[in-house]
């Protein structure tokens with residue numbers, strides 16, 4: 158049966174295919190909105206914001222041009238002006254698509270829902286359970302059951318028909334079996350639909366280890382498609398609690414899969430309620446996910462989209478609401494969204510701007526606070542608090558909503574606070590992070606003792622969160638799956654000591670040793686990112702910048718380029734501020750470099766957590782000036798001690814408390830031979846920065862002079878300007894010299910640098926070789942074949958003392 162089934166096209170997929178064909182051949186009036194009246198020449202008006210605008214590629218230099226949002230172009234559109242009214246309209250030279258026409262509600266650009274938007278298709282006939290096959294270690298296994306629904310929950314749902322899908326348990330089960338059947342035969346069906354590769358892929362993934370979580374067949378198919386064979390520890394622990402309706406505080410090390418720990422239960426709820434939601438005239442979001450940074454918000458959306466985009470079911474519409482993108486567009490998206498992911502600032506701006514969004518949030522079923530310790534910390538909390546107040550305030554204007562399950566609620570009363578609590582009756586609060594430790598967020602004062610008095614235990618963390626958030630349960634479930642360490646298990650840590658003014662040189666040397674590693678370099682300021690990126694680029698290293706001063710499109714572009722894994726491309730280097738420290742999930746980052754010491758211990762955890770993710774290996778290396786060494790040691794010891802102190806009975810506690818990060822030796826002969834090129838690269842980078850700065854200052858002064866009606870002469874001004882002897886005068890002088898460098902001088906420097914980069918760095922008598930870009934292994938092998946350099950040893954991690962990293 159299984160073999161036959163694999164060749165046959167399951168009815169659901171066949172129906173989807175037929176619908177797709179029907180849609181492309183001749184859309185029915187039911188599927189498409191009525192068209193607008195045509196213009197006199199037979200063409201139809203379109204909305205400009207609905208057209209498929211194409212990005213015009215811009216030189217990289219424009220990335221940092223503040224206020225410049227890039228260019229977009231469109232073909233085949235004419236602008237018509239009505240002479241009588243003066244009104245302007247736009248017409249395409251082609252038949253407008255549904256998206257382009259005025260009535261189509263969603264422009265789909267940031268929405269990440271998928272599937273066809275057609276009405277229900279008849280369900281295929283149920284196939285007996287004994288014909289269903291789910292792989293389990295190569296043997297047949299049970300049919301996956303849907304998440305069990307308690308009887309009284311079913312009753313509550315029945316009574317509350319308008320809110321939840323009226324689906325008795327038996328129905329859900331038989332439907333699950335039907336879908337499981339589809340899933341079992343789906344691989345080849347998908348193959349027929351999407352190409353054979355997908356079919357093979359799905360067949361190969363044994364997802365039986367997910368069975369204990371009792372997820373719906375649709376979700377199981379989605380996981381198979383992602384090739385996620387088994388749940389991570391936090392997923393195994395948190396998903397059942399969330400499915401049971403509990404509030405959950407989830408703590409697990411970086412890169413351990415926390416996103417899907419809350420994403421899967423949200424998808425399950427969506428699937429359970431989708432038909433009701435589809436029929437409902439007015440949509441309200443099912444889940445709101447708060448993220449501290451824009452990049453993380455987009456990534457969360459991408460992860461959820463990836464989970465849902467398997468083309469076997471219609472997934473939720475996901476709206477990503479972050480700064481840097483059009484508010485109007487985001488407001489439109491919010492109207493139809495099932496899941497809203499956003500940064501608090503922009504979210505607050507969008508929802509507080511009227512349009513009934515506050516009202517729509519009253520039916521929210523999940524509130525997720527990702528990277529919670531940061532979002533709820535001082536300085537970040539204000540906008541989160543505003544949003545939470547709005548969510549809680551809704552209920553004071555509405556009757557008590559019915560709880561969606563039988564979870565014991567906080568007691569209700571008549572005062573405002575108790576009325577607030579009514580909303581938690583239907584909203585689950587899910588809070589996740591790798592660090593919940595307030596102590597770790599304290600600035601490194603230089604006096605903190607390892608394992609000092611600011612440790613926050615799980616109990617204290619809970620008290621802290623209970624104060625900040627209105628959970629619906631008296632005691633949310635605290636799921637801590639990595640009580641021993643917050644650091645990923647595959648992470649190696651080390652420190653490089655260097656002179657205070659030599660950090661650039663040591664960074665360059667380190668990056669040459671890790672030439673083929675995708676690397677993230679963290680700095681504490683935007684200006685440092687702006688300086689180091691061109692410095693590395695001058696040295697022919699593929700460096701990209703990421704900081705919050707960049708326009709949003711440029712930020713996303715940097716992350717995309719950094720992720721790009723095309724073969725034959727050098728592994729990129731992302732130079733970033735802490736905007737990239739939390740949550741960013743970029744596969745195969747092998748090295749994290751802390752060019753500047755992280756300001757607080759939690760940042761060390763999160764920065765380092767960009768590598769060694771999902772069970773992989775990675776290294777985290779701090780570059781320290783002499784005065785930073787002791788503080789750094791204390792910081793790292795503090796991170797490790799805190800991890801251990803919560804568990805005094807653990808054997809590793811003693812070792813962890815005395816954690817002493819190792820110093821890595823760099824071969825100083827190599828460093829000194831790289832110095833001339835690093836100095837030239839730095840001078841050229843400083844020149845470019847100084848010239849840009851000077852030109853901005855000149856523009857400003859010229860505008861001011863124009864307003865005053867006087868002439869502006871920058872040299873004259875420099876001579877006359879008083880007070881140039883004080884603090885920073887030396888830096889200013891250097892900046893002026895750099896800015897005044899002539900084109901000829903710069904060209905000569907560039908030529909000299911180019912020559913240096915071509916030369917191999919030869920340490921000792923043919924002992925070690927280093928070319929401009931990388932260890933020249935080919936050349937080394939060639940020489941060895943020729944009998945030269947037999948005793949030679951090419952520069953590798955061993956010479957750095959990095960052999961264990």
Ligand SMILES: Nc1ncnc2c1ncn2[C@@H]1O[C@H](COP(=O)(O)OP(=O)(O)OP(=O)(O)O)[C@@H](O)[C@H]1O
Pocket residue numbers: 384385386387388389392409410411412413414415416417590591739740741742766767770771
């Ligand atoms: N069950 C799974 N099997 C395999 N890979 C998984 C699984 N769950 C998640 N992943 C992958 O693991 C990576 C890390 O997941 P995620 O970004 O959710 O980590 P995180 O715990 O939120 O990390 P951070 O604390 O840094 O935010 C992602 O690439 C994700 O796709």
